Amino acid sequence: MFGPIRWIFRLLLRLLGLVAALILIYVIAALSLSRIAVPAEANGGTDVTTYILSNGVHTDIVVPVRSSDMDWTRDVSFANTTGHDSSATWVGFGWGDKGFYLETPTWGDLTARVACNAMFGLGHSAMHATFHQQLEEGALCKRITLSHAQYRRLVAYIQDSFAHNAQGHTQAISTHANYGSSDAFYEGVGSYSLFHTCNCWANDGLKACGQKACWWTPTDSGILGQYE
Helix, strand or coil: CHHHHHHHHHHHHHHHHHHHHHHHHHHHHHHHHCCCEECCCCCCCCCEEEEEEECCCCEEEEEECECCCCEHHHCCCHHHCCCCCCCCCEEEEEEEEHHHHHHCCCHHHCCHHHHHHHHCCCCCEEEEEEEECCCCCECCEEEEEECHHHHHHHHHHHHHCECECCCCCECECCCCCCCCCCEEEEEECCCCECCECHHHHHHHHHHHCCCCEECCCCCHHHHHHCCC
């Protein structure tokens, strides 16, 4: 009788040990690889001001609403926000798990189903667009300047992260999960996972436009650390 129980107990211990080892490897990789810097291009510019903005967990890329290179209101209309305020001059973009975005306005709303889908790439993605009146540089907000050519590459990267319909338009998600009066959600491309997080997306965006970035980072601290 005790033989099978002892065998099951040992198996559980081994499984717990394996899970602990995998978590440790992940943490070590996150800490070490986020410190490997990808340098900025030598031929940068000061034509377009942009920002990276963190809320302490998640990183947005913030760009001008309108410039000579791009008018973002064609893709993310003020009409899709609940406030309909068209006076904002900046718009921040973030990419992430759709279920997490829409069903977890606070950490207290997080469920095991949403967490598992997000961790293991089982869900769909969404783009989050947030309009800003102004931004203030600080520990969680870093100013970056780009050449026109670099900014156009960043524009292409962000646009490619939106899912588009047959007419080539972005697809707003009709939901009451908006975080405030100046944001809206859109269908995204790709799947979120432990290895491709919202911060990985922002980090890859910096690489796409030739700015300082990490080799890989699942956290915002890795990105912000490159601009201290």
